[in-house]
Amino acid sequence: MLNIAIIGCGHWGPNYIRNFLHLRGIGRIFCCDFKQEILKKIKSTYHDVEVLADYKEVIKNKDINAVVVATPSSTHFSIAKEAIQAGKNVLVEKPLALKYEECKQLEELSKKTGKVLMVAHTFVYNPAVAKIKEFIDKKMLGDIYYVHSTRTHLGLIREDVNAVWDLAPHDVSIMLYLLSKMPLTVSAVGGAFLKKTREDVAFVNLKFADGIVGNIHISWADSNKVRQVEVIGSKARAVFNDLDNLEKVKLYEKGISTDKPYDNFGEFQYLLRDGDIISPKIDLTEPVKILCQHFLDCINNNKKPITDGKNGSDVVKIMCAIEESLKNGGIPV
Structure with missing residues (x-):
């Protein structure tokens, strides 16, 4: 015990x-x-x-x-x-x-x-995020173009860190998990509107290998609470909405084909690919419970955690780059 x-x-x-x-x-x-x-x-x-x-x-x-x-x-x-x-x-x-x-x-x-x-x-231990990871690994989205996340709300302003350190680690960790790679460069701009001493709003861009782009918008000052991650690929788009308790994940099998050239708008219309909107069944187990059980399993079975020390270090390395870019007017780091 x-x-x-x-x-x-x-x-x-x-x-x-x-x-x-x-x-x-x-x-x-x-x-x-x-x-x-x-x-x-x-x-x-x-x-x-x-x-x-x-x-x-x-x-x-x-x-x-x-x-x-x-x-x-x-x-x-x-x-x-x-x-x-x-x-x-x-x-x-x-x-x-x-x-x-x-x-x-x-x-x-x-x-x-x-x-x-x-x-x-x-x-990373959220079954809904794991489902999107499954879509990506099975190539159901095709080639990944970009990942866009929004994490905004009004209130719960922390005194120890700015909004970037408070909220962005969630989205950085999600992107590292989904894409299984570190970004090549990071840039960020933000503003300190509620308190002049620390940023409460930020827009972050991450450039990955293969041309994949990551974009994160975080805010303490937005009255519209949003917790959403979108992954756009050549075949489909996957959306994780953490505030939707009925359909947390949706897969839109719609896209645009660029396999052949077109001469006019009429031909272009035929290159738009229609498809189903799928809402898969998601395990509703609380992510914190899954995380706690994983911690115990790693201790008892001498296993390496999914989010081990290296993973934590990688996220903080990116966070430090975001902070440096913020201080230098958005210059890529």
Whole structure:
């Protein structure tokens, strides 16, 4: 039986507590947060968990085998480093760290100690995203032209990072998963409208090999909440709409044929290819539950996580390039 501790039980931590409580193979669950009001609320909701106010107690406790780091992004590196050095398997909320060099340190520590290091890029474990990955791998979309994602909402403005670091890692991790490759260049422009000290809106472009383009729009200032990823190919278009609980994925078997030349608009019309709109059945299992189960499986079976330390490092490398481009007026990095 694994004993696990969740460090950081405010905004996202309770999702881990709830899911780990319902998974087999878990012994004791420790919940750690420096705010007493949060611990009281956790204890009143989940009577069987044990609460701690200082994460150092988690690090020193040899009975704890695994740790979830769900604290502010700026603390991820230091807490994860201490946990791995103490011989614990670690699941870190995205991003793995705020510097690429720090991510590489954690990656090397994981290899040296033989402990699992996993990053919670939750959308990689979303069955709807996995379905689009299946479409791509089976060549159902044909040659991929571009991937476009939109992640906008109004509110929940964080104090520790800007909107780019808050939202874009989701879409960067999705694109790396779907395309199985790193971008060649990254560029980004943005604006700080709500607070002048950090960007709350950004438009990001990623150029991949084979001419594939990735485009990400993120915003804290848009009253229209959107959580959507589109993949456009030569044969079809796939759409993932995370806000549509009935039809999260749609495949549009429509496209345009450029196999032969045309002399007039009438001939051009015949090159438009019509087809079905397919809404496949999607497993409705909560992605966080799948992620938590995968973390346990990797520990128990000595497996490499899908979103391991290298994957987390790759995402942060791209995020740092986005930040550099933002600071330099959109110059490609």
